Amino acid sequence: NINDRVAEKGSSIGESVAKTLQKDVLKALSQIIDPDFGTDIVSCGFVKDLVIDEALGEVSFRLELTTPACPVKDMFEQKANEVVAVLPWVKKVNVTMSAQPAKPTFAGQLPHGLSRISSIVAVSSCKGGVGKSTIAVNLAYTLAGMGARVGIFDADVYGPSLPTMVNPESRILEMNPEKKTIIPTEYLGVKLVSFGFAGQGRAIMRGPMVSGVINQLLTTAEWGELDYLVIDMPPGTGDIQLTLCQVAPLTAAVIVTTPQKLAFIDVAKGVRMFSKLKVPCVAVVENMCHFDADGKRYYPFGKGSGSQVVEQFGIPHLFELPIRPTLSASGDSGIPEVVSDPLSDVARTFQDLGVCVVQQCAKIRQQVSTAVTYDKYLKAIRVKVPNSEEEFLLHPATVRRNDRSAQSVDEWTGEQKIQFGDVAEDIEPEEIRPMGNYAVSITWPDGFSQIAPYDQLESIERLVDVPPLSPVEV
Incomplete structure (x- = not known):
């Protein structure tokens, strides 16, 4: 009858108006460009759960980013509010921020313990004594401070550093008797696994035995859902490093060096190792590069090693850390410097490194083919x-x-x-x-x-x- 036809027509008009309003909102949001991907946030698929109340002029939606540690999430939220609020019919905007659940690229092919980790970042230097563990721990706590779920795996069986550099309440790894899995210990919300937390072990082990221990600690740990697992790699380019790269699909590597020529030579070996294993190196950290005194800057070990690595191997980012007593002292005290002094110059450098790691990992995970x-x-x-x-x-x-x-x-x-x-x-x-x-x-x-x-x-x-x-x- 005529009433049904009028109702149908009214419903059709209502749907048409709703679609028009939705297009208006999405068009406004498409003005916001993700600086990492160079694409607008609508095309990136970040806009979720868009709800429009036409009568109240209210717009609600969720921005689902690739990681909770996204360095531009506050900018996204602010701009999203601004561009939608200027639409003439909008009176109120509700923006909710969230992050995609952890989903590794090869989740179905991974050991159960690693199946819910989004990105695995190796911190490496073929030469010992360059401050690699200090960089790894402070990077991990920087990422945690940015809002990410983070774990640290200390892969050095012969000389584990993690038990000294952080001071968790429980200093012994526990075993889940039913699942036969390892329960990581925690400190300030970051999950920790190290051979140093496994109690008294053998002082001398052959290579194959060490590789087996590394494999067991890494893959049977209950890491749960993590955005980043930071692996503190042992020095060298031998069986242990090969085992780690074979067992864990490393997303990226951060290379640590010092200004000495010997460190540069060893670092070059490490970069080539990662190249052969198809792990991209995203940043170089030149540690202990200088100190300031009497209004001057001194370079006791020379300078230029880090920039040579960047130039020769095309690694996109270089970060310099000074000789700073508090940085090494924090490693001995069990409280990372980025936690004990978050406003220091060193903490700001680690913040920049953290932003770099987040952005580069996001790009790598989106990469589909060679150019x-x-x-x-x-x-x-x-x-x-x-x-x-x-x-x-x-x-x-x-x-x-x-x-x-x-x-x-x-x-x-x-x-x-x-x-x-x-x-x-x-x-x-x-x-x-x-x-x-x-x-x-x-x-x-x-x-x-x-x-x-x-x-x-x-x-x-x-x-x-x-x-x-x-x-x-x-």
Whole structure:
């Protein structure tokens, strides 16, 4: 009858108005750009549970970010309120902030203990005594202070540092007799596992036994749902490091060094190890780099080692920490400096490092494919610039001649060691694979593995024209 038709028409008009209002809100929110992904928050899928009360002029929605430690979450909340509030029909805006549940990329293939950890970050230096454990612990508590759920795994069986650097009430790891799992101890909300909390163990163990202990401690611990697990790696590049990289899908690595040349040489080994294991290095921390006295800055161990690592390997971020007595003293007292003195210059540096780790891990987790391929048909390296429509071709021989490694360039004098004629004009790469979101590793026929940062590839002389995609690519 006519009343039903009128009701249907009214309902249709109501739905149309609701859709229009929803589009208005989403269009307003699409003005907010995520600085990490370079995409608006609507396209990123951050806007959830949008509810509009037309009669009251009230808009409610939730912003679900990739991590609770997102460094720009307050900015997102403020801007979301502002852009929606200016709509003429809106009288009230309710914004709720949340984070995606922890969901590792390979959750179904992981040991149960690691199945609910979003990102695993290794803090590494092949050389001992550079302050790696201090960096790992303070980074972990910085991330926790940013709102993340965090755990620390002390992977050094021979010389565990965690029991000295933090002082939990329970200093012994407990076993769950039913599940046969390890219950981590906790300090200030951060979960802790270390061989040093396992009671009296053997003083001498062979490599295979140590690898087994590491595997058991890491994979049978009840880590639960974590945003970040920070692994304090032992020094070296041997079986233990290989075991860790095989058992745990490391999201990223932070490299710790000191200004000495010996530390630089060892760090280079570590970066190459992570390259082979396909773990991107996202930051370098140069520890004990200087101290200030009498109004001057002194560099007792020299300077430039950290920047050399950054330049040679294309690692995107460098952080410098001074020689500071309170930093080492806090490690002995059981209270990390970022906790005991959160307003110090050192704590601010760790805050910057924490922001870097959060942003880089988010980018790595979103990465879907390499931007560099070899076109066999054109005999050229094709480069697709991330977050851009730009694409260009490079001559393989030119790429090889522009290698920045110690094999091609003297790292101290900058003198070119590889000569033009040393590289054949018809050389072709055997394999190109990504190194996180900052570089690619190119394997050449002579077995040499070249690390080529994206920014370096963009600066190399290009082939003139980019033809359409050819039928054969690797």
